[in-house]
Amino acid sequence: MQSATTGRSEAPDDFRTELLALIPFLRAFARSLCGNPETADDLAQETLVKAWQSRDTFIPGTNLKAWLFTILRNQFYSDRRRAWRQAPWDQESAERIPGSREDQNWAAELSDTARALRCLSDEQREALILVGAGGFSYEDAAAICHCAVGTVKSRVARARRALINILDGNESLQGTERPTGGDAAKEIMSQLENLVPNRDKKNGG
């Protein structure tokens, strides 16, 4: 069972088998972060590749699931930062920005709770999902989110209260949905306006 070689590729088959077994949870976590099923699966696949590439840094015997979730979460935020740096008037990327028509289509199929979840801040949502749905301890969730245990606890508590408020209609479901998406849309509109000066008016006038 034990390979004579050291850490590196000691048991690649085991690692691969464990990765395979954890794919369903990666997809579930990705879905809860992204919302959009397709974006989520892309993220989960990126995570698999990253995990495989850095498998040497995983310490056997520690929590592989938490390790993978950490990679996935980091990837999620870095992808999003990159998306923001892209030229916002690029039609293709504009269509991928949350809040676009494509996203609204799947959002319409979500349950009230799922939609309410989209209204939470990223920090609250991820904490609530990890602890409330993923079954992680506050300690593991804190490690995944790179924050203090107490911070996770208060985020989970605030997320739970916020969800009830949203579901009770104290906070608008539609208005607060995807605040970044709304900003993105506004950003695109203003960029478009800059791109299209008054030329049309002169020509067409």
Next chain:
Amino acid sequence: MTVNDNRRAPVADESPDRENARAIRARQRAIGRELRRMYDDVAQEPIPDDFLDLLKKIDESSPKKAS
């Protein structure tokens, strides 16, 4: 619901706060179940072929040192 429990008699001015807190806890439990259901629904889906293909590909592409 029938009231045959004297201690829980619905006296209006008894403890609306406690009543309220109980309702909130019940809601939170329901929301918790819904969150787990959403998460489990995805986790219980069969793994899409894309993922299996990807895993196969990265497995094959990883350098294997001959022993």
